[in-house]
Amino acid sequence: MNALRLSVPAAVTRPTRMVERNLLVYRRTFMVIFSGFFEPLFYLFSMGFGMGALIGAVQLDNGSSVPYAVFVAPALLASSAMNGAIYETSNNFFYKLKYAKLYDAVIATPMSLSDVARGEILWALLRGSLYVVGFLAVIAVLGIGGLGLISSPLGILAFPAAMVVGFGFAGAGMAASTFVRKWQDFDILQLAIMPMFLFSGTFYPITAYPPALQVFVQCTPLYRGVHLIRALTTGTPDLWMAADVAYLLVMGLIGLWIVAKRLNRLLLA
Amino acid sequence: MPDSLWSQDSVIHARGLTKRFGAFTAVDGIEFDVAPGEAFGFLGPNGAGKTSTMRMIGTVSPVTAGTLTVFGLDPAHHGAQIRSRLGVVPQADTLDNELSVLENLLIYGRYFGLSWGESRRRAGELLDFVQLTERSGDKVEPLSGGMKRRLVIARALINEPEMLLLDEPTTGLDPQARHLLWDRLYRLKQRGVTLCLTTHYMDEAEQLCDRLVVMDKAKIVAEGSPRQLIERYVTREVLELRFNHEGGEAGDGIGGGGAAGLAGADRSTGEGADFDGQLAGLAERIEHLPDRLLVYTADGDATAAAAFERGLRPASVLVRRSSLEDVFLRLTGRSLVE
Numbered sequence: 308m309n310a311l312r313l314s315v316p317a318a319v320t321r322p323t324r325m326v327e328r329n330l331l332v333y334r335r336t337f338m339v340i341f342s343g344f345f346e347p348l349f350y351l352f353s354m355g356f357g358m359g360a361l362i363g364a365v366q367l368d369n370g371s372s373v374p375y376a377v378f379v380a381p382a383l384l385a386s387s388a389m390n391g392a393i394y395e396t397s398n399n400f401f402y403k404l405k406y407a408k409l410y411d412a413v414i415a416t417p418m419s420l421s422d423v424a425r426g427e428i429l430w431a432l433l434r435g436s437l438y439v440v441g442f443l444a445v446i447a448v449l450g451i452g453g454l455g456l457i458s459s460p461l462g463i464l465a466f467p468a469a470m471v472v473g474f475g476f477a478g479a480g481m482a483a484s485t486f487v488r489k490w491q492d493f494d495i496l497q498l499a500i501m502p503m504f505l506f507s508g509t510f511y512p513i514t515a516y517p518p519a520l521q522v523f524v525q526c527t528p529l530y531r532g533v534h535l536i537r538a539l540t541t542g543t544p545d546l547w548m549a550a551d552v553a554y555l556l557v558m559g560l561i562g563l564w565i566v567a568k569r570l571n572r573l574l575l576a
Numbered sequence: 577m578p579d580s581l582w583s584q585d586s587v588i589h590a591r592g593l594t595k596r597f598g599a600f601t602a603v604d605g606i607e608f609d610v611a612p613g614e615a616f617g618f619l620g621p622n623g624a625g626k627t628s629t630m631r632m633i634g635t636v637s638p639v640t641a642g643t644l645t646v647f648g649l650d651p652a653h654h655g656a657q658i659r660s661r662l663g664v665v666p667q668a669d670t671l672d673n674e675l676s677v678l679e680n681l682l683i684y685g686r687y688f689g690l691s692w693g694e695s696r697r698r699a700g701e702l703l704d705f706v707q708l709t710e711r712s713g714d715k716v717e718p719l720s721g722g723m724k725r726r727l728v729i730a731r732a733l734i735n736e737p738e739m740l741l742l743d744e745p746t747t748g749l750d751p752q753a754r755h756l757l758w759d760r761l762y763r764l765k766q767r768g769v770t771l772c773l774t775t776h777y778m779d780e781a782e783q784l785c786d787r788l789v790v791m792d793k794a795k796i797v798a799e800g801s802p803r804q805l806i807e808r809y810v811t812r813e814v815l816e817l818r819f820n821h822e823g824g825e826a827g828d829g830i831g832g833g834g835a836a837g838l839a840g841a842d843r844s845t846g847e848g849a850d851f852d853g854q855l856a857g858l859a860e861r862i863e864h865l866p867d868r869l870l871v872y873t874a875d876g877d878a879t880a881a882a883a884f885e886r887g888l889r890p891a892s893v894l895v896r897r898s899s900l901e902d903v904f905l906r907l908t909g910r911s912l913v914e
Contacts, residue, residue, distance in 0.1 A: 317656075317689075324686045331683060332674045412670035414636055416687035416735070417656040575636055576597070 321418050325426025326433065340434060343394065344441045347387040351445075354510060355379045355456075365512065369543045373458065380456045381540040382509040384442055384465060385532035388472040389500070391435035396480035397496055400427055401487055410574055420570040424563060428477045435473040439466060459542025468539055468552075472532035475555030478562025479528070485569035503529040528558055587612050587739055587770050588633055592642030595628045602628040604794035605642060612738075615761075615771040617781045619900070620791035621908055626774035627667060629791075630743045633772065634664050647738070660688060663732030663769075667743040669724045671716045677727060678703065678712040681734055688735040695734065702730035706760060722753025729760065740764065742773035746780060758783050778900035792908040802900050810902040811860050813876035817851075817883070817890040818868040851888070858882050863905055870902065 333340060359375030366372050403409040410423050443466060446456045457465070483496055507513075507530040513521050524530050535551035538544050588610040595603040603625040610616040618626040631637035633646055635655040644651060646658045672680050678699055685695025703709045706726035711719065719727065725745065732740060745761070746754040761784060765771055775781050781788050782802045790798040790805070798805055851869055852862055858879050863870040869890075873879040876895030883890075 320689070324683070327686055328672070328675075328683045331679050407673060408668070408670045409672060411636075411666070412672065412684075412731075413687055415634060415659060415662075415664040415666070416684065417660045417689065418687050419656060575638065 317417075318422075321422035322426035322429055324418065325413075325423060326430045329427075329430045340437065343387075343391055343434075343438050346390070347383045347438070347442050348445055350383050350386075351376070351380060351442075355383070367537075367541060367543055368512075368545070371543070373541060377456050377458060377541060378512075378537070379510060380446055381465065381537040382507075382533045384439065384469055384540075385472050385529060385536045386504050386509060387438050387442055388435050388469040389476045389503075389529055389532065391438050392431050392473040392475075392477035393480040393496070393500060395431035395434055396427065396477050397484050397487075397493055400481055401484045401490075401493075403427075404484070404570075404573070410570070414574060420574060421567050424481065424566045424570060428474070428481065428559075428563060431477040431481075432470060432473050435477075436466075436470060439469040439473075457540045459540060461538075461542050461544060462540045464539045465536050468532075468536050471552055471555045472529075472535070474559040475528055475532070475562075476559075478559030478566070480562070482562040482565035482569070485566055485573065503527055508533050528555060531555060585612070586610060586645075587614075587647060588616075588772065589645045589648075590629075590643065593629070593632065593639065593644050594641040595625070595632060595637065596640045601794050603632070606789075606791070606794075606796045608789055608796065608799070610739075610770060610772055613765075613768050613770055615765050615773070615784050615786045617772075617785035617788035618774040618791055619776065619778070619781045619785075619788050619904065620774075621776060624791040624908075625794040626791055627743055630741055630772070630774055634662060634741055635659055660735060661738045663729075663735065663737035663740040665725075665728050665732050665740065665742040665745055667747070669728050671724060671727060671731070673716050675716065676712070677708060677714050677716060677719070680716060680727060681731055684731045685734045690734070698734055698736075699730075702733055705733075706730045707756070720753070722749050722756065725749060725753070725757060726760070729757070733764075737769065739770040739772060742771065744774055744776070746775075746777065754780075778904060782900050790904065790907050797907045798903070805903045806898055806900060809906050810898040811872040812874050812898060814896055814898045814902055815859070815871040815873055815876040815879050815883075816868050816892075816894040816896065817871060817880075817888070818892040818894075820891040854886050854888055855879075855883060858886075861906075863902075870905070872898070872902070 355376035359379070362375040364372040365375050365378040367378070410420070413423055414420060449456055480496075487493065487496075507524060507527055509529070513524050513530070516524060531551040531554045535548055535555075538548055586609040588608070590609070591607050592605045593603060593607070594601065594605050606625075606629065608616075618624075618629060620626050628637065632639050632644060632651065635646070635651040635658050638652065647661055649658050651658055672683065675683065681699035681702060682692070682695050685698060686692070690698070700709075703712050706729060708723060708727060708730065711723065716724065716727065729740075729742075729745075740761075742761070746757055749757065758780070761771060765784075771784065773780075773784065775784075785802060787801050788799070788805070789796045798809065800808065851864075855862060855869075855871060859871040859873045861872040863872070871879055871883075880893050880895060
């Protein structure tokens with residue numbers, strides 16, 4: 308047992324201890340986590356099926372038509388991955404950093420600030436993965452019921468793709484949180500999140516915009532996430548998917564790098 | 577003793593240790609060594625640089641200039657290794673409020689890389705040691721200040737550290753809580769744990785420290801055992817004279833009446849400097865506090881009698897042995913003390 312423990316490098320084992328800490332906390336308040344599970348489902352039922360009945364079919368990038376619910380479901384999955392990551396790395400992370408002074412105590416142990424940052428990102432991803440799995444499970448069940456929302460075997464890859472989306476936003480969200488001074492500052496963050504959720508080709512194709520605006524929307528991270536997951540669930544893969552993955556991974560890594568720098572400044576004075 | 581020998585034996589070795597925050601110098605080239613098993617204290621007023629020094633030792637604050645080794649290791653390169661052998665009790669209780677008392681210890685053990693089983697075993701023992709076993713399932717928030725402090729100490733011991741860093745361990749605690757804490761720290765010292773602490777309480781320094789340095793304005797101004805410092809910087813006894821501000825009462829209170837008492841007391845409402853004249857030759861040194869005079873002398877009773885003969889009629893007279901507090905006043909200047 309001990310030999311096994313030693314063979315795993317500390318750079319891997321230490322971040323997981325932040326996850327253990329968060330599991331201890333959420334062991335008691337598991338319902339809080341479930342609230343995030345229902346939000347995308349409510350959107351799916353109201354927009355996907357409710358509005359969808361009025362809208363009918365929507366044209367995909369490759370010209371094929373799909374029912375509105377099929378169009379909107381992958382976008383909701385991407386948004387859910389984003390929201391889960393942002394929630395955990397904004398409010399929760401900020402509370403632990405500034406108010407609970409949690410990390411001041413953690414770094415008095417052999418844990419380093421990068422262990423802390425990696426651990427919290429990992430936790431945000433794990434928490435996000437619960438929502439993703441839950442959402443995918445519901446979609447699958449609806450599929451069995453004849454409402455097939457995933458029309459391609461590539462849909463299996465929607466899970467890792469959603470994790471990539473989560474990683475990108477977790478890194479960026481945590482980096483942003485290190486610059487936050489007071490709770491009200493998070494309103495500014497919401498000012499970036501909310502329009503992305505509404506306008507990133509989530510609820511309608513971006514061909515609705517003039518060309519210049521289309522290019523702008525294509526450069527936003529959630530659009531890349533939506534594009535990636537929609538290509539997988541609707542079975543319309545293209546080369547842009549590589550750009551999606553690269554964009555989101557780089558965003559997450561840059562975020563993590565900024566977090567490490569900022570935490571150094573904030574905690575190791 | 578040659579420098580090289582010190583650095584090999586010392587748990588902490590500091591030469592020219594400096595910490596600057598921008599233009600502000602928090603620690604200004606201090607030098608000290610802490611031997612294994614020793615209880616070493618930093619005594620000084622707020623802002624003297626004690627906490628900055630502790631943070632550098634704890635490897636959570638980079639050294640600006642000078643040399644610092646902890647367990648013979650360089651904090652800049654072996655931070656994690658040093659921290660794995662340290663227990664840290666910070667000034668503010670940084671307990672995890674989202675976890676229970678027991679969970680605080682368990683997860684801290686995990687941060688140190690202990691297995692859950694080992695962490696649980698040690699946590700049980702430590703809760704016993706700090707008398708918190710009955711509260712083990714409780715949340716941290718409702719605990720009293722003394723209990724929280726004890727829990728922080730238990731937490732600092734989960735990795736069985738060779739040295740404990742304590743930054744103002746009993747600030748804000750009531751007397752019972754302080755004595756309980758001192759007792760636990762004393763026991764740790766008996767077990768061979770090196771203690772390094774900061775305080776601005778003289779009694780704490782006297783109780784706990786084998787050796788201490790007095791810090792003031794980022795520098796070390798004196799070093800020695802509590803007894804050595806007292807012998808070096810102050811007299812054997814201190815005569816405390818207190819004067820009422822209403823002269824009449826002072827005179828009546830002493831029962832002597834008369835003009836001399838009134839005169840003396842009247843002057844005390846001024847700057848009190850005139851007392852120096854009246855007491856000239858009777859004392860080695862006189863310290864003016866807002867409410868009383870401290871007269872440093874080898875024989876307090878004799879000085880009190882002599883002062884009375886010269887016509888001083890204080891409202892109260894107290895002769896006591898000199899303490900570390902007197903050393904502190906002498907070295908750091910009373911105006912700085914809150």
